[in-house]
Amino acid sequence: IGGIQSNHTRMVAAVAAKLGLACVLVQENWVDYSDAVYDRVGNIMMSRLMGADVRLVDQGFDIGFRRSWEEALEDVHKRGGKPYAIPAGASDHELGGLGYVGFAEEVRRQEADLGFKFDYIVVCAVTGSTQAGMVVGFAADGRANRVIGIDASATPEQTRAQILRIARRTADMVGLEAGIADSDVVLDTRYAYPAYG
Template sequence: MNPIRFERRRYTGGATPIERLARFSECLGGPTVYIKRDDQLGLAAGGNKTRKLEYLVADAIKQGADTLITCGAVQSNHCRLTLAAAVREGLSCQLVLSEPETGYQPHASGNHLLFHLMGAEKIEVIPADGDMQESMEKLAAALEREGRKAYLIPVGGSSEVGTLGYMACAEEIEQQSLELGIPFDYVVTATGSAGTQAGLIAGFAARQSSSSVIGINVSRDRESQEKKVQELLLSTAEFVGLKGELPASLVRCEDEYVGPGYAIPTAEMVEAVKLLARTEGILLDPVYTGKAMAGLIGLIRRGAFRKEDRVLFLHTGGTPALYTYADTFFSEM
């Protein structure tokens, strides 16, 4: 077993809760839906990237890095949490951000405000079609010339090391399932950079669990996303020495709820965010969890689950971005 599995920083005290969504489930008239509150993970405002960063930052420290460099959209949850982890560890952090079609707004709220509040050392904004990896490597080279050492983290923290965070989460879910006496038939999650879904699948496979993972795409088409998840799943399994077959059938992604594209609102997303807020008082975000919940609602309405199924929705966080979409929710799409 690769020793990296045991090299981990801890940013959350204990397991995140699992809650039964009684009023939400009753409203939909389908299976019983539960929610795993990874929006309550540690670091600034929480979210799924915290689990990945526990392993990534441990690796960075082991390699003697003094600066974390990562990339994402201008409202990237991953960039927010990477910066928060760097602050926690006394490291510097530089960000490469992709300019949105609407143009870059230096004083935007949401996550972008938090980048400045937490003191990112440098924010470099590149065109939407720019090469983020190349830009990160240039920043790292500049630091090296100064006698410093950078550790590069890919989009979403979705490398073999980062994916270990959701292998650990699968183990956590299995333990909670035993304690609660509730075997979960399905786990539903947003899927984008693939690390969360791949990690869950690998983690459940390692535990020989019968829980099936369904990814709701936030950007790509089904074929492209399933290929991305499968590739990361297999490389992670090899990385940790996971034995046994991991057939392609374990990877399931739904692409009907992406809408016009990544981070572009849909009427289904707006409905999902409002429904959970008004039945359970839980906030989702418009980019990831809102579309993932729209996918779960759509699957329930088309009869994809049995009434007796127990479905666990993974809340991957991202709520700071909610406040940058005020016009979308006031407009009643």
């Protein structure tokens, strides 16, 4: 699930095509953009070319689970399929935060090669898994709160709560003994308004 021009859903379509799996994408109208071909070009066109069943849904932005998500899963079940459900941004998923935990180790190696440490890591935050994984990865050397998320969701309370939930679940999965404190999730809300994007 994602917006009409979602990079995430395009990558899901690519992986499914590579593995020979059927792919159903729920593409919601997350941005107020009225170009006549917006839903036929770019990422959505690539997803279709890779064989994805693209379903356009006239719903605005929301990082939560919605009826369109449930309907897609029900439809796959009705057709005898076994869906592997991936939420927006692969975020609020049991494995959603793992992808960027290793990012911190990669940055530490680069810092060692460069001979200095970055003061902050700044990342765009919408569905939360990227920042959550980074927070967990940098918690190992006490820099969890040096990962600054720039809110692009325009729903900062929901986004912050999701980042924290994903980070805590991920910390448990990787055995981070110190855990993740509320103060470890830093979300700058000055730039997103009035809407997602």
